[in-house]
Amino acid sequence: MSYTADLLIPQMAGADATSNHTRLIRDLLEEREIEVRIVVERKTRSDSGTVPIEKWKGDARVSILQHSIGSEVAQSVIRKQAPIVLNYHNITPANYFQAWHPELAKSVQRGRQQLSQLAPLTRRGIADSEFNAQELRDLGIDDVVVSPVLWQLGSGGAQTSRDGGAVDPEGGTVLFVGRLAPNKCHHDLIAAFAVLSCTRPQSRLVLVGDASPPQYLQSLKDLAGRTGVRDRVVFAGRVSDKNLLQWYQLSDVFACVSEHEGFGVPLVEAMANGLPLVAYNAAAVGETVGDAGIILRDKRPATLALALDRVLGDKQLRNRLRDRGIKSAQRFDISATREQMWIALKDLFEGEA
Amino acid sequence: MSAFELIDTVRISAEIEAEAEKRRRQDRELVQLEREIEQAWTDIAPAATPPEAVHDDGILLGHIANLAALDPHVPIGSRRGLRGVKWTIRKLTYWYIRFLTDQFNVFAGMLIRHLRHLETRMGRVELSTRHGTDQPVPAGLGFLDEPPEPSAAVASQVACYAGPGPCLVLSGGEGALVEAIGDRGIRVHGVEQDPNRVLAGLSRQLDIRTGDVLAHLVGAIDGSFGTIVLTGMVETLPLANLLGMVDQAARKLKATGRIIVAVADPASRGRVETDLGPGLGISPITWRHLLERAGFDARLEPCPDSRIAEIVVAHRSEQSDPDPEQGKP
Numbered sequence: 001m002s003y004t005a006d007l008l009i010p011q012m013a014g015a016d017a018t019s020n021h022t023r024l025i026r027d028l029l030e031e032r033e034i035e036v037r038i039v040v041e042r043k044t045r046s047d048s049g050t051v052p053i054e055k056w057k058g059d060a061r062v063s064i065l066q067h068s069i070g071s072e073v074a075q076s077v078i079r080k081q082a083p084i085v086l087n088y089h090n091i092t093p094a095n096y097f098q099a100w101h102p103e104l105a106k107s108v109q110r111g112r113q114q115l116s117q118l119a120p121l122t123r124r125g126i127a128d129s130e131f132n133a134q135e136l137r138d139l140g141i142d143d144v145v146v147s148p149v150l151w152q153l154g155s156g157g158a159q160t161s162r163d164g165g166a167v168d169p170e171g172g173t174v175l176f177v178g179r180l181a182p183n184k185c186h187h188d189l190i191a192a193f194a195v196l197s198c199t200r201p202q203s204r205l206v207l208v209g210d211a212s213p214p215q216y217l218q219s220l221k222d223l224a225g226r227t228g229v230r231d232r233v234v235f236a237g238r239v240s241d242k243n244l245l246q247w248y249q250l251s252d253v254f255a256c257v258s259e260h261e262g263f264g265v266p267l268v269e270a271m272a273n274g275l276p277l278v279a280y281n282a283a284a285v286g287e288t289v290g291d292a293g294i295i296l297r298d299k300r301p302a303t304l305a306l307a308l309d310r311v312l313g314d315k316q317l318r319n320r321l322r323d324r325g326i327k328s329a330q331r332f333d334i335s336a337t338r339e340q341m342w343i344a345l346k347d348l349f350e351g352e353a
Numbered sequence: 354m355s356a357f358e359l360i361d362t363v364r365i366s367a368e369i370e371a372e373a374e375k376r377r378r379q380d381r382e383l384v385q386l387e388r389e390i391e392q393a394w395t396d397i398a399p400a401a402t403p404p405e406a407v408h409d410d411g412i413l414l415g416h417i418a419n420l421a422a423l424d425p426h427v428p429i430g431s432r433r434g435l436r437g438v439k440w441t442i443r444k445l446t447y448w449y450i451r452f453l454t455d456q457f458n459v460f461a462g463m464l465i466r467h468l469r470h471l472e473t474r475m476g477r478v479e480l481s482t483r484h485g486t487d488q489p490v491p492a493g494l495g496f497l498d499e500p501p502e503p504s505a506a507v508a509s510q511v512a513c514y515a516g517p518g519p520c521l522v523l524s525g526g527e528g529a530l531v532e533a534i535g536d537r538g539i540r541v542h543g544v545e546q547d548p549n550r551v552l553a554g555l556s557r558q559l560d561i562r563t564g565d566v567l568a569h570l571v572g573a574i575d576g577s578f579g580t581i582v583l584t585g586m587v588e589t590l591p592l593a594n595l596l597g598m599v600d601q602a603a604r605k606l607k608a609t610g611r612i613i614v615a616v617a618d619p620a621s622r623g624r625v626e627t628d629l630g631p632g633l634g635i636s637p638i639t640w641r642h643l644l645e646r647a648g649f650d651a652r653l654e655p656c657p658d659s660r661i662a663e664i665v666v667a668h669r670s671e672q673s674d675p676d677p678e679q680g681k682p
Binding site: 099100173187191194195198202204215218219222223225226227230231232233234235236237239243246247250291292293294295296297298300301302303306307310317320321324 | 387
């Protein structure tokens, strides 16, 4: 093997998006006979074969740092003043967590401080989206490439057999997938669902994702109770891939009112599974969805409820959004994104030895 | 031109936003509903103040002073000759009242602070023990398997006992009972806490709702159900919750309604279940006793199932059953 690459990440968790992304970069590089070491801050049971950050020498030809939160791994890079490729997945602004989880707020704040310290060390920035890329450019990083998160779409994929049939005029299932966090604004979704329930009393809202912070989950349950829709909101928690696919297939519309998304993997999964999208235009959401969904500039409950009702009630619109979503999701198919990632990295390995 | 090309999402989005705005102008109730929801969230969500401000006594007390429950400013009125005297009395009174209100507000502020601390600590305890108000299941249950889905024999027998009118199944599980009852043309829904079971039920197009069974029962309208079926996780509730459940179920039934209980006898549990879930669930005989005490005519019906050997069927005792054979499979 001619070259080595270090992939730096705080920890390799079981199934989170950044860990999967790192594994897929490792596979991509190893296929090209590049020796890869994964360097972590904390070892978990699922990541045997990783190197702890204390033993990291920074002597690989290319070191790629996955950055999305304050970490000791990033701190080590800063201490060593080692040149890196910064793979930026965005950092949620701390103000979203301040009232809910001050410790988490501090951690993301630290991540942002580290980001500005990492900027002068960055040989190249790789951003999941143009939104993320702009943040890197604003920090003075000139060489920025957009390359989406690598992940394998759910097995339903574009071959989904969703029939696009009529939805019960009083019902319909609205789905959102994503960590239950204040920046994703599940509370706005529940608010809109409460309004939607006035016209569709048999409808259902499904929220898939674990809670971070847990207090937010309790508040969402309280809000659902106060607005009279508690028994129609399913807090599914973290689910297996199989169950996630089932939720996608069972639902009639995917709604996202997140105020901060660096990319939005579930948006693409929803499109790939043939779910029509209604989303609030914030951060990278509009960019990821493109013209494959109903993108709103206003997410007040009545507006969002009206959009959901329109999609649920209009079979033709639903089918067209489904077709467009499936086509749009192909942009993020693993074969395409792997190629993009390799183009982003290739010259760093092929330059001077 | 294909359907794919015909769609203009930007136009549709603009139309929806304009329509929503129009409805707000025309429908005051909609605006009011939006306000109420927003207020509900404001009440629930923690204030978005930096944590250090919350612990700073000066800022905290200042905040409380701004929200003083007692207003120390007395109304002003005057006649030329008495103006000076009144001004002096007013100032003295003001200082005194101000002193009293400050004392009161500081005291109230301290109480609020300590209550908030207590609430936070309680929340942590509830989270760590999974024993919050929303999850009345004892911590020991975490070590136990949830009761399995009722067998086809149980489902079909319970469905035969179900009377007319809407039916509620607590807990709904994956929907075996809901399906069997629904197949008899009875409007039925189940409530289930485990989202994976809800998913399984919804996959079969069954009306399985999510949430805590007892909370759902409490929230239902009085006299709204023809039949209430108690099964599934009811086996794992402590006696106090079961007593509450009987009371609530009786309220939510119509005058001609009935309660059906399909649970396994705790005495038939294995050693592990007995050790890890002491005091959880009661036997069908005890259910019959409780329901009779609650004013029902209750009977035990044998069931050909390895787990649930008897099913309790209870009618209101004040109305005589027009046909004693009705409801028998």
